[in-house]
Amino acid sequence: MSDPGSGVNKVATVSLTVNGRRRRVRVPPMKRLLDVLREDLALPGSKEGCGEGECGACSVLMDGVSVNSCLIAASQAEGARIVTVEGLAPARGVSRLQQAFIDFGGAQCGICTPGMLITATELLRRTRGRVPSDAEVREALVGNLCRCTGYQKIVDAVRAAAGAGRATKRPAGAKRGAKRASGAGRSKTRRPGRKAK
Amino acid sequence: MRAALSQVEVVRPRGLDHALDLLSEPADRRPTPLAGGTDLFVYLNAGDESRGRFLDLSPLRGLRGIRVVGGTVTIGALATFREIREHAVIRRRLPALSAAAAEVGGWQIQNRATLAGNIANASPAGDSLPVLLALDAVVRVASKRGVRDLPIHRVFTGYRKLAFDPDELIVSIAIPFPSAGTVTFFRKVGTRRAQSISKVVFCGSIAFGRGRGRSGGTPHHVQLAYGSMAAVPLRAEAAEGVLLEGPPSAERARAARLALAEDLTPIDDVRSDRDYRMDVAGNVLDQFLRNASPGYTRS
Numbered sequence: 409m410s411d412p413g414s415g416v417n418k419v420a421t422v423s424l425t426v427n428g429r430r431r432r433v434r435v436p437p438m439k440r441l442l443d444v445l446r447e448d449l450a451l452p453g454s455k456e457g458c459g460e461g462e463c464g465a466c467s468v469l470m471d472g473v474s475v476n477s478c479l480i481a482a483s484q485a486e487g488a489r490i491v492t493v494e495g496l497a498p499a500r501g502v503s504r505l506q507q508a509f510i511d512f513g514g515a516q517c518g519i520c521t522p523g524m525l526i527t528a529t530e531l532l533r534r535t536r537g538r539v540p541s542d543a544e545v546r547e548a549l550v551g552n553l554c555r556c557t558g559y560q561k562i563v564d565a566v567r568a569a570a571g572a573g574r575a576t577k578r579p580a581g582a583k584r585g586a587k588r589a590s591g592a593g594r595s596k597t598r599r600p601g602r603k604a605k
Numbered sequence: 606m607r608a609a610l611s612q613v614e615v616v617r618p619r620g621l622d623h624a625l626d627l628l629s630e631p632a633d634r635r636p637t638p639l640a641g642g643t644d645l646f647v648y649l650n651a652g653d654e655s656r657g658r659f660l661d662l663s664p665l666r667g668l669r670g671i672r673v674v675g676g677t678v679t680i681g682a683l684a685t686f687r688e689i690r691e692h693a694v695i696r697r698r699l700p701a702l703s704a705a706a707a708e709v710g711g712w713q714i715q716n717r718a719t720l721a722g723n724i725a726n727a728s729p730a731g732d733s734l735p736v737l738l739a740l741d742a743v744v745r746v747a748s749k750r751g752v753r754d755l756p757i758h759r760v761f762t763g764y765r766k767l768a769f770d771p772d773e774l775i776v777s778i779a780i781p782f783p784s785a786g787t788v789t790f791f792r793k794v795g796t797r798r799a800q801s802i803s804k805v806v807f808c809g810s811i812a813f814g815r816g817r818g819r820s821g822g823t824p825h826h827v828q829l830a831y832g833s834m835a836a837v838p839l840r841a842e843a844a845e846g847v848l849l850e851g852p853p854s855a856e857r858a859r860a861a862r863l864a865l866a867e868d869l870t871p872i873d874d875v876r877s878d879r880d881y882r883m884d885v886a887g888n889v890l891d892q893f894l895r896n897a898s899p900g901y902t903r904s
Contacts, residue, residue, distance in 0.1 A: 418611070418612065418613075418614055420615065436610060436611040436612075436613070437613075437614065437615035438610045438611075438613045438615055438649065438659065439610055439611065440610065440646070440650075459647075459650040459651075460646075460647040460650060460651070461643055461646075461647060461710060461713065461714055462800060464711060464713055467713055470716075473687070473712075473716040474712055474713050474716060475713050475716050475717050476643070476713045476714070476717075478646065478650065479641075479642050479643050479646035479647070479650075479717065480642060480646070480717070481615060481639070481642060481646075481659075481661070483615045483617065483661060484639075484642065484661060484663055527711075527712055527713065530712065547799070548712055549711075550711045550712070550798075550799035550800045551710060551711015551712050551713045551714060551799075551800055552711070
């Protein structure tokens with residue numbers, strides 16, 4: 409992809425850490441991080457929705473904070489620590505947050521889910537030690553659009569993940585419609601050994 | 606991937622001097638400064654091929670961070686809205702700025718986008734720009750020819766046009782703390798509560814002279830700034846003049862609202878029509894004045 413006419417090298421070598429693994433790619437420097445992840449690193453979990461920073465389906469963590477990977481140049485990811493949805497789960501099974509999404513029906517068609525999980529991960533890191541309020545979760549997730557769930561199930565799932573010692577199975581009665589009560593109820597449960605404000 | 610993006614070049618400067626050297630190259634070689642990229646990538650993703658070369662500002666450590674010296678906060682060109690909204694001193698002394706920073710896009714945008722980029726993008730709808738206008742921000746730009754400071758009200762010269770020369774780079778934005786007793790207010794009105802391009806965006810600041818603080822006599826300072834209400838973000842000087850004429854009253858608030866017709870020239874577009882925008886601009890002014898002094902509701 410280099411251009412012999414102008415002598416300008418239009419390919420850059422970018423070194424970055426993705427889901428804990430050091431990776432190196434040779435790509436055009438303005439290739440979108442989203443495309444690098446999906447095409448060069450075979451990580452298709454991050455989705456493209458709008459391509460303009462509205463929908464959040466492409467969200468990944470970059471040095472610990474959520475960003476739209478469709479708006480980031482590969483060259484700007486040099487040296488960065490990237491975490492995609494593929495990197496959220498432990499070696500076996502799913503994370504507590506992911507389990508909560510399953511338990512509360514927070515994932516339906518699934519397109520927004522990777523981005524929701526990423527931004528919710530940043531929120532849970534920021535509010536570590538306490539359960540974020542309904543309003544806080546909604547504010548954190550304004551950059552993640554969902555056309556299926558109506559959001560409440562997602563909000564409940566995030567709060568449950570923050571509060572429950574372990575989100576194992578669906579809380580009693582937490583089928584469709586039983587959302588708020590169960591979410592709030594669980595969120596008040598204090599985890600042993602953890603300070604809750 | 607998109608064809609346009611495979612053809613462009615990115616230069617990573619070794620330092621500010623190197624960056625300014627690159628910006629002084631002839632127009633056909635001059636790179637476009639790239640910070641968070643949250644505006645530029647929208648254009649690129651939409652197929653805009655007008656920019657072939659970018660200057661990645663992220664290696665320029667000197668442009669990072671927020672500093673408070675004396676009565677002024679200086680925001681580096683690479684400081685993100687996330688850093689601005691969380692900054693304890695800004696929260697306390699410039700609450701309108703933290704409020705605006707918290708309403709720019711979602712978290713993902715706030716984690717990347719910069720105040721300097723909001724200025725450089727020069728959109729009449731830029732969320733933070735009325736705040737800068739209401740609070741007398743000063744923009745510092747650098748070029749190989751030197752450094753200069755431009756008051757924000759001289760920055761926007763026409764629709765998406767800036768007063769800077771093409772070889773100049775925004776390095777920081779300085780905002781003085783308002784004097785004690787000044788009331789400031791920020792309001793963004795969009796289609797949804799968050800993550801929208803504004804229909805009307807407003808920032809006001811007002812300080813009263815004698816009397817019992819906030820609601821006392823004639824204000825000695827009034828600045829009203831609007832975005833999305835003209836080709837550029839601007840101050841509503843006719844309305845300011847009305848408010849400066851005397852002490853708060855419901856009649857004066859009504860007169861100020863009427864004077865907005867002289868200041869603002871909104872357009873019909875996909876987000877709103879003219880009349881709606883004028884109504885909303887008046888409503889947010891009323892809201893600001895009610896908040897600033899109960900006098901504006903008394904007849």
